[in-house]
Amino acid sequence: MNTTARYLPLLMLCMLLMACGADRALKQGDQLYATGDYFDAAAQYRKAYSQTSPKERTQRGQIALRQAECYRRINYTARAITAYRNALRYKQGDSATRMALGQQFLKVGQYKEAAKVMTEMLDSCPQNSMAQTLLASARKAPQWKKEGSRYKVKREDVFNSRRSDYSPVLAGAEHDRLYLTSTRNEATGDDISGITGTKNADIFMAQKDEQGRWLRPQVIDTELNSNADEGVCCLSPDGLTMYLTSCQSDERYPRFATIVTSRRSDATWNKPQPLPITRDTLSLYAHPAVSPDGQWLYFVSDMPGGMGGKDLWRVRLTEAGLGGVENLGIPVNTPGDEMFPTFRPNGDLYFSSDGHEGMGGLDIYIAHPTASGWTIVHPGYPLNSMGDDFGMTFEGNKNRGFFSSNRGDAHGWDHIYSFENPEIIQTVRGWVYEREGYELPQAVVYMVGNDGTNLRLSVMNNGSFTQTVRPGVDYVLMASCPGYLNHQTELHVVETDESQEHVLQFPLASITAPVLIDNIHYDFDRATLRPESMAALDSLVTLLNTNPHVAIELSAHCDYKGKGDYNKRLSQRRAEAVAHYLTAHGISADRLTAVGYGKEQPKTIKHRLAVCYPFLQENTVLTEDFIKTLTPEQQEICNQLNRRTEFRVTNTTYGMFDANGQLIRK
Incomplete structure (x- = not known):
């Protein structure tokens, strides 16, 4: 018996075992692929491919194609390219296979190879819009990289x-x-x-x-x-x-x-x-x-x-x-x-896509909202690269923050990058809070501009919000919160040479508790309003016009010094002086009730005053007995706090119903 004949049974046995091993690995690979376990499936396909004879061209090509699909999905781009090429070499695959190979070439920056594959594909499928996009990407990407952009990454x-x-x-x-x-x-x-x-x-x-x-x-x-x-x-x-x-x-x-x-x-x-x-x-x-x-x-x-x-x-x-x-x-x-x-907080939608013209893999795109839909912008290099770029987050309204990319990583793993695109941005930052009290995180702010802006803004836990604004636009902002009166203010934005933040305050008046009217001053021992009181009273006029269905009680208060009857008469005249000012500025008299309490209702300290005056605790009542326990300087502060003008809401349905109790529809 010659040597070949002696070892032929052993060789046949080895080939049979290899074939069985390839079939077993292929079956396991298919099972793993079906459940989405692409990493494990790729390992089984790699084993099946190595144990399949090169003479079995069809089988080898089909296994290579499955390998390629696994590698593509787990971002093993170089291996995916090799596997797709093997599949095509063994005459397996279709136009989708060529499309995927072209996409992989884009992901590693081999733009000439990508263009070659897409050109060949369009020769047989000239109407394929995806192939047209990929070909355009392969031709434009080198120029985008050369031109760069203002982004720093x-x-x-x-x-x-x-x-x-x-x-x-x-x-x-x-x-x-x-x-x-x-x-x-x-x-x-x-x-x-x-x-x-x-x-x-x-x-x-x-x-x-x-x-x-x-x-x-x-x-x-x-x-x-x-x-x-x-x-x-x-x-x-x-x-x-x-x-x-x-x-x-x-x-x-x-x-x-x-x-x-x-x-x-x-x-x-x-x-x-x-x-x-x-x-x-x-x-x-x-x-x-x-x-x-x-x-x-x-x-x-x-x-x-x-x-x-x-x-x-x-x-x-x-x-x-x-x-x-x-x-x-x-x-x-x-x-x-x-x-x-x-x-981005200004309303721009950022997303990633491999279906638009890009530099390879997933590129980041900006969708600007318009009256008729969206306008799509490619922000260029280096924000985008030949790898996958995605997952933006912004530091408020600034055009800077972080994103993720697998650029330059041989394993296809993603990493966090920072980005910044210097630009002139104007923003409005506001705080919504209860007058003298805490922040109101449950409030909302409505923002309307004469450019068509119409936004509903939620606030953060600290009662703040931030929104971009445009030069040359007039805005009206109104804060609203259940249990409080609305507060409205206006903002005119002018052109600037650098970024600017406009800061606004929205102190909301409670409808269940007295509200201090800040900076109301009278002549000494008289009820005559001093000129510096006008700004606060004009704000009260605006507040009542913003809340037209509210009626209020105006109250004036004194400290404990002086005779009680005299103080009460003086405080009554002072409350009436405020009411007269409001009616002279268009507020209906039947929405106002003027009451002078003298020293009968000492001030109760709320949160913001407790922060301003550490010697006072929240909910402390400034009675005469309490004040006399303090230092002379502290006593004077408390007496000033007791000498105040306030209002409280008495009706929230003023003018809403007719004499028969029926709702008036306008």
Whole structure:
């Protein structure tokens, strides 16, 4: 027996074992692919490919194609290019395969190769709009990179780990907190994701120290995070509700992303609750973003009725629940993928897409709202790169903040970058609070401009809000809160050579408690109003005109010095003097009641006065007995506080009903 004949059975056995091993790996790969475990599936396909003979060209080509799809989905771009090329070399794949190969070439900056692939594809499919877009991208991207832009970009390693860190969200009135999504080793649980080969993502938070420097992110140690995938979050305008993406694992089914919500209570995020947007349980819902006015939730979905791939949608947020779902349509959505929506406070929508002309991968685009829809702008290089760029967050109204990108990372992992685009911005910053009391975070501010601006602004926990304004526009802003009178003010914005912030105060008057009228002064021992009182009284006229259905009692008060009868008569005349001023300026007399209380109702200290005068505690009543326990200087301060003019609301339905009690309709 010759040598070949002797070893032939062994060779046949080895080939049979290899074929069995390839079939087994291919089957396992298909099972993992079906459930979305692309990282693990790629490993099985790689084994099946290596154990399949090059002579089995069709089989090898089909395995290479499956490999390529896995590598594309987990951002192993170089491996994806090799696998797509192998599939095409073995005559497997179709126009979608060439399209995907062209996209991968764009992601590594091989624009000539991308243009070559797309040109060849358009020779056979000249009407393919996606191929036309990719070809235009390959031709324009080198010029965009050469031209650059005003954006300055820097990798911020204080936020980054050796895994993926992405989708930052700035929070806090001073923008001193940063939420981000990360697959770093500190994430909850011990399991390794079959999708990415890393741990499941969690939401982490970084804070600034007392010197304003960022500290390293820490995992949020509450029920917000679990062993499942959590991430890509946003906050409601008041900062009390977090919307986030959640992917629960199930070995039997693909993992569908859903949107859940968490409420913040005493600085702790509660366990997320499902937010069912539609009854469709077979589509993904991810990447939430709340509009600056708090009225819309924008999100990503591949549900039926879209433009192709993943689209941007929105649903109205109401007190009664979610409203109807809308697709943003053209020009925002394309046959490609539109993802990661976020808002700049001025109303501009930022999102990422691979379906618009770009530099490769996901590029960031700006959608400016107009009366007829959206205008799309590509902000250029270096904000965009040949990699995936997405997940913007802004430091208030400034055109600076953070975003995420996998540019230059061989593993395709994402990292946090800072950006800044210097520009002249004018903003209005306001505070809404109870007169003499606390901030009113439940208030809203309505802002109307003669340029067509019509906004409803929510306020932060500290009662503040910030909004961009335009030069040459006249604005009217009105703050409103249940249990308080509306407060209105006007703002005229002029052109400036540098950024400017206009600061406004909105002290709201309670409808259940007396309200001090600041800076009312009378001649000594008389009821004559002094000229410096006019500004405060004119503000009261404006307040009553802003709240036309309110009637008030005007009251004047004295300190404990002097005879009681005399003080009461003097305070009565002073209250009447204020009422006369108001009627002379157009306020109906039957809306006003003037009462002089003398020293009968000493002042009760509220929050803001307690802050101004540390020797006084909140809710202290400035009685004669209390005042006499103080130092002479403190006694004089208390006597000044007792000598005051106030008003309180007596009717909130003035002029709303006729003599028969029927509502008057205007």
